[in-house]
Amino acid sequence: MNGPRRLAAVSPDPSTVSPDDADATNPDTPPAAVGTPDDAAATPGEEAAQTTPGIDVDTPRTEEKLRESLGLDPVGWSLAPAVRLRGWVATGVVALVAALTRLIGLAHPSGLIFDEIYYVKDAYALWHNGYESVWAEGSDRLFVQGDVSGLTTEPSFIVHPQLGKWLIGLGMQFFGADSPVGWRFMPALAGILTVVLLARLTMRLTRSPLLAGLAGLLLAIDGVGITESRIALLDVFIGLFGLASVYLLVRDRERFRARLARDLAGTVPGVWAPVPILRPWLLAAGLSAGLTCSIKWSGAYLLAAMGIMVVVWDLTALWRVQAxxxxxxxVLHRGLLDFLHLVPTAFVVYVANWWSWFAHSGAYKHGWAAEQRAAGTPIRAWLPDSLNDLLEYHQSMYAFHVGLDSEHPYMAKPTGWLVQWRPTSFFWPSEEEMGFPTCGSSRCIQAITSIGNIPVWWAAVVALIFGVIVLAWVRRDWRVWVALVGYLGLYLPWFLYWDRTIFTFYTVAFVPYVVLILVLALGSVTGLLQPVPGSAAARQEAELLAADEIGPGLPAPRSVAAQFLGFQMSPMRQGLPEAWSGVPVWRTRGEGYALMGLLVLAAVVFAALWWPIWTGQTVSYEFWRWHMLFDNWI
Known part of the structure; x- marks a missing residue:
């Protein structure tokens, strides 16, 4: 393959440090490269007519010009230190809120609840036998008392990979196997880290400490995130590793485009674009996706969605530089390399996380191939026995999952998940199990119901429609696809299993994207979501600034819909300092701040009122019944 044809030596001042180079040393420096808004939806022919008229094919391009066409900031751009500092302050604040909502009273309930009866005991067996094992009848009660005599060495048929249970067991190593805090500490830590990671991802996408803090806060006080961070289940780990995978994918996009602009500087349109053999951030994304799949197989759908997205991003980048x-x-070169970075990496990580199963001959299905061969039954001769055994185990797991159709009182179809139509009840003990508590009423109860923060979830449905129509289609803003990939990879696939027994609590895996789509929509209506560099919106804003139609002391631009609804084109003279908002005051809109404030207030009030229902506090039956707003919540 021919390299780029250079007609002039055009390169930046070597003393200038590009933002991408800064990113390489500081993973949480806000992005040097924010892409073009038409990455996921633009029609190449249409956009070319808008952005590249009259191109001189014999004129070499500068790195600055290439960066602009790729939606990147100028060489040497960096985020203001004050904005960066406040981004970390916002992250710290929401991390504290998440820690309080997830760690306070973590030891309650004191017994094993819901599917903890499986995952906690499996975790203990893994750490002590090296594989999941059968427990004697009545072991749940004894285990809570610290008596593990019910553990046998007989292998147990388990239908999920091992990593999540290893993590649950790690907390038990620190705090003791008889401690509820030990069972639940690692899920709680995963919930806290997910909040932190969402805040950092939002900061990278929007460069606004206010929006980063808003995203972290809304996730920190969401009922789905809170309840499932306080119970030893697996799905909260999917949320953490899945979000980490998407974050790393965004980092790869930034670095790939910055390198492409650097490598093609001094070339003319129509040359071959260099092919980077190694993309560290993409490799890391594949590793994280492998960890996601090692919790539950549903992570494989997110991996597929990520793979499609990175190929589309690469294609649009090549098209925009007219490679x-x-x-x-x-498709042939980049697509193949993207596949090799993601899928084999994830597969190797997934198989490696079965290391304990390989190491212990007593594990379930170990010796299956040898038994078949001894019986004269044909087996896959092209595989070693250990992999034959593992493959057979996986076939048994798959058969279980697709055939799971038993009725459950809290099963829920995915059509109702986004509005929390049928939340999952995790805990409802008898009065005897509660120790006959008092609550000022004739009937006292304790209940844990995984109800999402309704103002957040319902507003996010509107934001999803707005994001798809306005941000993705009209404005062609690539950032909205970072949120949509969570819906595509962790929500839509559940419609393939319509007849399977499934639950609303699975939404904890994609609740970060529910919050992110809401925050991006709020950022748009407040003016905090700045146009992507090089986009049509950015060019229009530059023209209005040059014509003195907008700017300091002048009104911020408003959409046709906003003007139709009666919002006046008056300037906002006061607002948050730029170090907190991330944008000049004149860009912000008072009505957007008002909408954001009302939503935050409603979410905080809802969280305060529903906190007892999320954490199993002792309340009167009347109090609980009042909180069940709809009959289908009961």
Whole structure:
């Protein structure tokens, strides 16, 4: 393959440090490269007519020009230190809120609840036998008392990979196997880290400490996130590792585009674009996706969605720099390399997380291939016995999952998940189990119901529609696809299993994206979500600034819909300092701040009122019944 044809030595001042280079040393420096808004939805022919009229194919391009066409900031751009500092302050504050909502009273309930009866004991067996094992009847009660005599060495048929249970067991190693805090500490830590990671991802996408803090806060006080961070289940780990995978994918996008602009500087349109053999951030994304799959198989759908997205991003980048044979190059070369970075990496990580199963001959299905061969039954001769055994185990797991159709009182179809139509009840003890508590009423109860923060979830449905129509389709803002990939990879696939027994509590895996789509929509209506560099919106804003139609002391631009609803084009003279908002005051809109404030107030009030229902506090039956707003919540 021919390299880029350079007609002039055009390169930046070597003393100038590019933002991408800064990112390489500080993973949480806000992005140096924010992409073009038409990455996921633009029609190449249409956009070319808008952005590249009259191109001189014999004129070499500068790195600055290439960065602009790729939606990147100028060489040497960096985020203001004050904005960066406040981004970390916002992250710290929401981390504290998440820690309080997840760690206070973590030891209650004191017994094993819901599927803890499986995962906690499996975790203990893993750490002591090296594989999940059968427990004697009545072991739940004894285990809570610290008596583990019910553990046998007989292997147990378990239908999920081992990593999540290893993590649950790690907390038990620190705090003791008889401690509820020990069972639940690692899920709680995963919930806290997910809040932190969402805040950092939002900061990278929006460069606004206010929006980063808003995203972290809304996730920190969400009922789905809180309840499942306080119970030893697996799905909260999917949320953490899945979000980490998407964060790393965004980092790869930034670095890939910055490198492409750097490598093509001084070339003319129509040259071959260099192919980077190694993309560290993409490799890391594959590793994280492998960890996600090692919790539950549902992570494989997120991996597929990520793979499609990175190929589309690469294709649009090649098209925007007018690389030679951009479509064939993007599909055959980049697509293959993207696949090799993601899928084999995730597969190796997944198989490696079965290391304990390989190491213990007593594990379930170990010796299956040898038994079949001894019986004269044909087996897959091209696989070693250990992999034959593991493959057979996986076939048994798959058969269980697709055939799971038993009725459950809290099963819920995915059509109702986004509005929390049928939340999951995790805990409802008898009065005897509660110790006959008093609550000022004739009937006292304790209940844990995984109800999402309704103002957040319902507003997010509107934001999802707005994000798809306005941000993704009209404005072609690539950032909205970072949120949509969570819906595509962790929500939509459940419609393939319509007849399977499934529950609303699975939404904890994609609740970060529910919050993110809401925050991006709020950022748009407040003016805090700045146009992507090089986009049509950015060019229009530059023209209005040059014409003195907007700017300091002048009104911020408003959409046709906002004007139709009666919002006046008056300037906002006061607002948050730029170090907190991330944008000049004149860009912000008072009505957007008002909407954001009302939503935050409603979410905080809802969290305060429903906290007893999320954490199993002793309340009167009347109090509980009042909180069940709809009959289908009961």
């Amino acid at each position: 030679r044979s951009w479509l064939a190059d993007g």
